[in-house]
Amino acid sequence: MSEMLGTQATTVLPPSGPVFIGGSTGHGSERATPGPEALGEAVGRIAAYAAQSLHESFPHLDLDELVETFTRPSAVRMLTARYLRGLESGLPAGEAAAAAGTRLIHAWADARLAARAELDRAKAAASS
Numbered sequence: 001m002s003e004m005l006g007t008q009a010t011t012v013l014p015p016s017g018p019v020f021i022g023g024s025t026g027h028g029s030e031r032a033t034p035g036p037e038a039l040g041e042a043v044g045r046i047a048a049y050a051a052q053s054l055h056e057s058f059p060h061l062d063l064d065e066l067v068e069t070f071t072r073p074s075a076v077r078m079l080t081a082r083y084l085r086g087l088e089s090g091l092p093a094g095e096a097a098a099a100a101g102t103r104l105i106h107a108w109a110d111a112r113l114a115a116r117a118e119l120d121r122a123k124a125a126a127s128s
Contacts, residue, residue, distance in 0.1 A: 033084070042097065043079045047071055050101040054108075070104060079104055 034042065051066035069075065079100050086096025 033087070039080065039084075042093070043076060043083060043100075044071070046079050046083060046097050046101045047075065047104070049097075050104050053101075054105060069108065075104060078107065 047070040048067065051063060051070050054066055055061050055063040070079075082100035082103050083096050086099050087093065091099065
């Protein structure tokens with residue numbers, strides 16, 4: 001498995017589960033903004049769990065390639081923005097992480113489908 005911190009990937013994802021950050025005072029919208037290190041760790045774990053989830057569901061997908069894809073700067077920026085937006089809207093950290101990870105998987109799947117459709121169009125045009 002892989003654990004990511006920021007945009008760096010290393011092997012080993014601890015079985016302890018995701019790190020939940022953004023403490024609450026018990027009043028829904030009063031959430032602390034995580035510091036840079038905690039935010040990097042949370043975003044890395046979200047990316048790791050998204051990659052791990054896809055790999056477990058579709059074992060033919062290479063885990064290292066998924067980790068690489070999900071830790072590219074554009075993916076990290078998207079995950080960070082979505083995670084923070086979820087926290088700011090009052091979601092518990094786990095729900096904000098799940099929503100961000102789910103959106104990452106959807107964006108990845110949409111991009112794969114678009115690339116496949118383009119390839120199919122190119123093949124059809126070449127054979128015409």
